[in-house]
Amino acid sequence: xxxxxxxxxxxITVTGKKLTVTCSQNMNHEYMSxxxxxxxxxxxxxxxxxxxxxxxxxxxxxGYKVSRKEKRNFPLILExxxxxQTSLYFCASSLWGGVGYTFGSGTRLTxx
Amino acid sequence: xxxxxxxxxxxxxxxxxxxxxxxxxxxxxxxxxFWYVQHPNxxxxxxxxxxxxxxxxxxxxxxxxxxxxxxxxxxxTKPSAHMSDxxxxxxxxxxxxxxxxxxxxxxxxxxxxxx
Numbered sequence: 001x002x003x004x005x006x007x008x009x010x011x012i013t014v015t016g017k018k019l020t021v022t023c024s025q026n027m028n029h030e031y032m033s034x035x036x037x038x039x040x041x042x043x044x045x046x047x048x049x050x051x052x053x054x055x056x057x058x059x060x061x062x063g064y065k066v067s068r069k070e071k072r073n074f075p076l077i078l079e080x081x082x083x084x085q086t087s088l089y090f091c092a093s094s095l096w097g098g099v100g101y102t103f104g105s106g107t108r109l110t111x112x
Numbered sequence: 113x114x115x116x117x118x119x120x121x122x123x124x125x126x127x128x129x130x131x132x133x134x135x136x137x138x139x140x141x142x143x144x145x146f147w148y149v150q151h152p153n154x155x156x157x158x159x160x161x162x163x164x165x166x167x168x169x170x171x172x173x174x175x176x177x178x179x180x181x182x183x184x185x186x187x188x189t190k191p192s193a194h195m196s197d198x199x200x201x202x203x204x205x206x207x208x209x210x211x212x213x214x215x216x217x218x219x220x221x222x223x224x225x226x227x
Contacts, residue, residue: 033215042202042217043156058214090155092215100146101215103156 002027006091006104013081013111021076021107023091031094032074033058033101034066036087043090049074081111114139114205118218126226131175131190133221135203138184144206145186146215147177151199159201162186173197198225 004025013019025032033048035058045058049068063085065077074093078085088108092101119134137143147159160171167179173196177188186203200220207214 035215035217040219042219043215044217045214048214092156100158100161102158103148105155 002102004091004093004102004104006089006107009105009107011107011109013109015082015111016080019078019081019109021078021089021091021109023074023076023104024072025074025091025093025102026072027093027095027102028071029093029095029102030071032068033092033094034064034074034076035090035092036060037090037106038087046076046089081109083111085109086111114141114143114207114214114216116203116205116216116218118201118203118221120221121219122222122224124224124226125193127195128192131188131193131197131223133188133201133203133223135186135188135218136184137186137203137205139205139207141207145177145179146204146206147171147175147186147188148202148204149199150202150220156202159188193223193225195225195227198223 007022030051034046035043037043044060046064047066049055088106090106091104094101115138117136145162148156149159150156159175160169162169162179170176175190200222202220203218205216
């Protein structure tokens with residue numbers, strides 16, 4: 001089944017403790033992206049990647065890192081999480097050209 | 113720059129009556145436009161997309177949307193609401209600039225279906 005898989009689905013952590021949210025897609029998509037969803041704000045792009053070793057900042061990149069060492073994986077790294085990073089995170093992937101994006105099921109992160 | 117405005121944060125309709133979710137966009141480029149649906153505690157699912165072909169776009173589950181360039185609108189409609197349509201809906205514009213297939217999301221419209 002074609003899908004984007006995120007792990008974990010739920011995570012509660014403490015301020016300052018490094019964490020990684022994994023994202024993997026099995027559709028051989030070039031484009032991958034991370035979004036955060038907050039009430040009343042819709043989804044905002046954190047980082048995106050056009051292909052292996054090519055990443056760039058989205059609208060809200062502060063406090064996040066990403067890497068794209070393999071085409072299928074695009075992990076999101078929070079080196080020192082803070083409470084304002086409490087949010088619902090989505091990974092998405094796409095072929096090129098505005099054909100529509102496949103989203104993962106989301107990761108609900110709480111930083112206390 | 114691009115932006116999306118969903119004109120209603122919450123819409124309630126009775127089961128069996130028509131649904132209208134309104135979306136206006138702003139874009140400096142010829143946009144691609146999408147509607148996504150998010151059911152409670154679920155990810156986002158693509159309902160339909162407009163990519164400069166036919167202006168009336170049909171999607172899944174009986175939804176359709178019409179691209180009106182003169183009005184910069186992309187409203188989502190369905191002739192007859194079903195209980196399973198209760199969800200949050202996002203209008204999305206895609207920036208086709210080379211190097212960033214960027215999505216800009218609206219703030220969402222929560223659709224409630226009254227039995």
